[in-house]
Amino acid sequence: MKYYFIVNPASRTGGGRNLWDELEEKLAASKTDHEVFFTRKGESAALIAKEICEKHPEMKRIVVVGGDGTVNEVINGLTDYSRIIFGHVPTGSGNDLARGLGIPAEYTKAFTHVLHPVEIKKVDHCLLEYLDDDEPPRKFAVSAGMGYDADICYHAQKSPLKKLLNRFGSGSSIYFLMGIKLIFANKRAKMVLLIDGKRRITCEKAVFVTAMNTLYEGGGVPMAPGADPTDGKLTLCVVNNISRLQHCMLMTSAKKGEHIKSSGVEIINCRSVEIESDRPLVLHTDGEVAGKHKHVRLSCLPEQIRMMV
Numbered sequence: 001m002k003y004y005f006i007v008n009p010a011s012r013t014g015g016g017r018n019l020w021d022e023l024e025e026k027l028a029a030s031k032t033d034h035e036v037f038f039t040r041k042g043e044s045a046a047l048i049a050k051e052i053c054e055k056h057p058e059m060k061r062i063v064v065v066g067g068d069g070t071v072n073e074v075i076n077g078l079t080d081y082s083r084i085i086f087g088h089v090p091t092g093s094g095n096d097l098a099r100g101l102g103i104p105a106e107y108t109k110a111f112t113h114v115l116h117p118v119e120i121k122k123v124d125h126c127l128l129e130y131l132d133d134d135e136p137p138r139k140f141a142v143s144a145g146m147g148y149d150a151d152i153c154y155h156a157q158k159s160p161l162k163k164l165l166n167r168f169g170s171g172s173s174i175y176f177l178m179g180i181k182l183i184f185a186n187k188r189a190k191m192v193l194l195i196d197g198k199r200r201i202t203c204e205k206a207v208f209v210t211a212m213n214t215l216y217e218g219g220g221v222p223m224a225p226g227a228d229p230t231d232g233k234l235t236l237c238v239v240n241n242i243s244r245l246q247h248c249m250l251m252t253s254a255k256k257g258e259h260i261k262s263s264g265v266e267i268i269n270c271r272s273v274e275i276e277s278d279r280p281l282v283l284h285t286d287g288e289v290a291g292k293h294k295h296v297r298l299s300c301l302p303e304q305i306r307m308m309v
Contacts, residue, residue: 001059001085003034003114004052006045006074008066011091019091020065023111030115045070049077053084061085061308063114065107067092068142072286075125075139078305086123087114087308093165093219094175094287096142100214100229101309117308123229125301126213128285131274132295140285141229143217144298146275147208148186148239150284152178152218157289175218176251183247189281193238194274203240207247209275210237211298217287222257224267232300236268272299 009017020036027034037052039045045064052062062084064071071088078084089110090098097103101123104110128144129137145153156174165174188205195201203209210217211234212224224235242250242264253259260267276295283290 001061002056003032003061003063004056005034005036005063005065006039006048006052006070007036008039008045008064008070008091010039010041011066011070016066016091019107023065023089023108026108026111026115032115039066039070039073044077045073046077049074050079051077053077053079057083059083059085061087061114063087063089063308065089065091068094068097068286069288071097071141072139072288075141075305081303081305085120085306085308087117089114094217096216096219097214097286099216099220100142100227101307103309114308119309120306121230121309122304123307124213124232124304126211126234127297127299127301128283128290129297129299130291130293130295131276131297132280132293135291135293138285138290139301140213142214142286143210143212143223144283144285144290145208145210145217146191146277146281146283146296147189147206148179148182149208149210149218149223150282150289151182151186153284153287154282154289155182173219175221179218179251180248183244183251190278191240192276193236195236195268195270196272197274201238203238205241206277207239207242208237209239209273211235211273212237213300221254223254223259225257225260226267226269230304232302232304233269233271234273234298234300236266236270236273238266238268240264240266272297 191206227235
């Protein structure tokens with residue numbers, strides 16, 4: 001079965017191309033049938049993935065060499081999961097998808113797992129739908145959020161400090177730094193949640209609502225300790241009506257997954273959630289900014305993808 005590698009050469013602060021050159025030597029030695037596609041600035045990796053699926057309708061292995069953001073782009077171009085076995089070699093700064101699925105953090109080990117899979121597991125992908133306009137929906141593999149955690153992604157991606165920290169292998173720390181800053185700058189919102197079309201929850205002073213598919217987000221924060229990416233459900237982390245001081249304490253406890261014991265934090269397992277806020281708020285999918293909206297639906301797709309882990 002042929003491999004199609006989608007490589008982000010800009011990952012690892014531009015070192016992704018050198019990493020790939022090293023990995024391609026292993027491919028040549030193994031005589032693995034493959035093609036390579038490099039992402040380019042200004043061009044969506046979703047288009048590359050879509051073209052692969054359209055031109056090669058047979059069974060195939062599609063592997064992303066990059067970070068969570070590259071994976072997010074690629075899965076939004078994939079069609080017909082029944083003819084795809086998906087793989088991931090993590091070379092980003094956060095790598096929460098790999099961490100949540102137990103894929104080795106070390107890229108050469110992860111690459112070995114792609115060529116010689118230990119297991120092929122059926123994994124969930126999820127969907128963000130915009131209910132306040134006609135913008136097309138977006139898939140996500142790790143998490144999607146509205147409010148504080150999305151604001152962190154927005155400001156972290158804009159910060160020139162992120163590139164500097166990436167050079168020292170500490171790129172994920174930008175999320176923690178922005179998180180501290182936004183504890184005091186973030187404005188609370190009123191949100192109404194509709195869980196699985198039945199249960200209605202009103203949050204008068206919501207800090208954020210995050211829908212987790214896997215365990216981690218934000219570069220290793222176990223936001224939803226019980227999340228299972230194979231169960232067909234989202235695990236929501238809802239934070240509402242807490243003081244700024246409590247918020248500071250949550251930043252520490254969340255790194256250990258102990259935030260779920262705190263008042264003002266609710267964990268909910270569901271197949272879908274509809275969220276309506278009192279004003280447009282920043283959203284993210286897998287750490288990538290997904291616009292500003294006030295009415296959205298997050299759900300787990302019924303079809304799973306087979307993934308090499």
